[in-house]
Amino acid sequence: MNIAKWPVSTGREIELLRRVLDSPQWGGFHELVGEFERSFAAYQNCAHGIAVFNGTVSLEMLLAVSGIGPGDEVIIPAISFVSTATAVSRAGAIPVFVDIEPYSFNIDPRRVEEAIGPRTRAIMAVHFGGPLCEIERLASIAAAHNLILFEDAAHAQGSEWQGRRAGSFGLAASFSFQNGKVMTSGEGGIVTTNDDAFAEKCRAFANQGRDSKQPGATFFHHYTLGSNLRITALQTAVLVAQFERLDEQIALRRRNESVLRTKLSAIPGLTFQKIPLEVNRHSHYLLPGRIDANAFGESRDEFHRRMTAAGIPCTPFYPHTLYQNPLYANGVAPSRVLPSPISHACIRDAFWFPHRALMADPETIQAIAREIPRTEPG
Numbered sequence: 498m499n500i501a502k503w504p505v506s507t508g509r510e511i512e513l514l515r516r517v518l519d520s521p522q523w524g525g526f527h528e529l530v531g532e533f534e535r536s537f538a539a540y541q542n543c544a545h546g547i548a549v550f551n552g553t554v555s556l557e558m559l560l561a562v563s564g565i566g567p568g569d570e571v572i573i574p575a576i577s578f579v580s581t582a583t584a585v586s587r588a589g590a591i592p593v594f595v596d597i598e599p600y601s602f603n604i605d606p607r608r609v610e611e612a613i614g615p616r617t618r619a620i621m622a623v624h625f626g627g628p629l630c631e632i633e634r635l636a637s638i639a640a641a642h643n644l645i646l647f648e649d650a651a652h653a654q655g656s657e658w659q660g661r662r663a664g665s666f667g668l669a670a671s672f673s674f675q676n677g678k679v680m681t682s683g684e685g686g687i688v689t690t691n692d693d694a695f696a697e698k699c700r701a702f703a704n705q706g707r708d709s710k711q712p713g714a715t716f717f718h719h720y721t722l723g724s725n726l727r728i729t730a731l732q733t734a735v736l737v738a739q740f741e742r743l744d745e746q747i748a749l750r751r752r753n754e755s756v757l758r759t760k761l762s763a764i765p766g767l768t769f770q771k772i773p774l775e776v777n778r779h780s781h782y783l784l785p786g787r788i789d790a791n792a793f794g795e796s797r798d799e800f801h802r803r804m805t806a807a808g809i810p811c812t813p814f815y816p817h818t819l820y821q822n823p824l825y826a827n828g829v830a831p832s833r834v835l836p837s838p839i840s841h842a843c844i845r846d847a848f849w850f851p852h853r854a855l856m857a858d859p860e861t862i863q864a865i866a867r868e869i870p871r872t873e874p875g
């Protein structure tokens with residue numbers, strides 16, 4: 498199998514790194530950082546971008562800057578990466594875990610409505626694997642109940658809902674540029690927002706509470722309680738090069754995913770992620786699916802082992818819901834849990850292919866398509 502490596506660099510990363518290394522500024526104050534923030538924010542249909550050193554601190558900044566804290570609840574999906582939950586907990590607030598939809602793997606808006614209570618302050622919408630969750634419904638639920646809508650768009654660089662990009666629907670959003678993401682600097686993250694005041698607060702928060710607009714402000718004047726979350730220019734150099742290739746890579750993954758979906762549409766017991774019709778484009782970060790063992794003739798774990806043996810990268814989904822992590826199960830951090838039968842079913846029968854499995858030449862994609870169906874032994 499001629500499976501692509503990830504991450505990949507070219508001479509462009511080296512060229513931009515050289516530009517930074519030859520300058521007197523390797524940290525977050527290099528002009529490349531501002532240029533990248535503006536261009537990535539515009540790409541996601543946002544007015545502002547505040548780049549930080551990873552996609553966990555960017556989530557934490559959303560909560561800190563909006564003043565969410567002890568006594569508050571934030572509704573999140575039971576299935577996501579741990580940062581979606583810990584960002585809420587680290588703010589001193591309580592994550593409220595709700596179930597996902599059976600085939601989009603994204604938060605179920607009906608379960609969100611059921612979970613709203615007197616302490617609810619916000620909804621954290623996660624776009625799992627790339628396609629947006631039911632973001633318009635979540636936005637109207639948030640508006641009807643006077644809640645803040647945030648987007649954890651860690652997976653959703655370039656993803657669109659009826660032509661409008663992830664990150665532009667809620668008050669603010671967080672993206673990750675961690676090593677496995679569709680554009681990466683090893684570690685990295687960014688907050689995007691269309692809210693001028695929120696952007697100002699984030700900028701100050703990420704930069705030690707500085708505020709250049711204050712009369713007499715200097716490097717050693719600090720006006721609000723912040724920290725140092727600045728991304729480095731070295732990270733940004735790599736990101737700029739990665740960003741330049743993103744559209745081309747999305748197009749390649751889109752073509753290849755469409756080949757796989759078409760060729761495998763009639764395989765009993767294999768269901769790939771359901772993409773809402775409104776999602777006209779997405780990052781193709783993951784290609785998730787579910788296995789109905791009876792119809793497919795093989796369990797998810799057997800499927801995963803067979804894919805691995807064939808050299809096709811495949812992950813057997815998350816091993817548990819977020820609230821089954823000892824952190825929450827043992828009450829180390831408090832939480833509220835709503836019944837999540839779909840999430841539990843997915844833990845048993847779902848899988849995903851990472852984006853590099855979709856970045857192959859046409860022959861390899863045909864070979865992957867041939868390997869996926871279960872073949873009778875002998």
Ligand SMILES: Cc1ncc(COP(=O)(O)O)c(C=O)c1O
Pocket residue numbers: 551552553554556577578580581623649651652673674675684685686
């Ligand atoms: C949904 C989601 N949110 C947040 C993060 C955290 O990002 P980072 O690894 O950049 O801290 C990740 C993964 O890495 C993620 O998958």
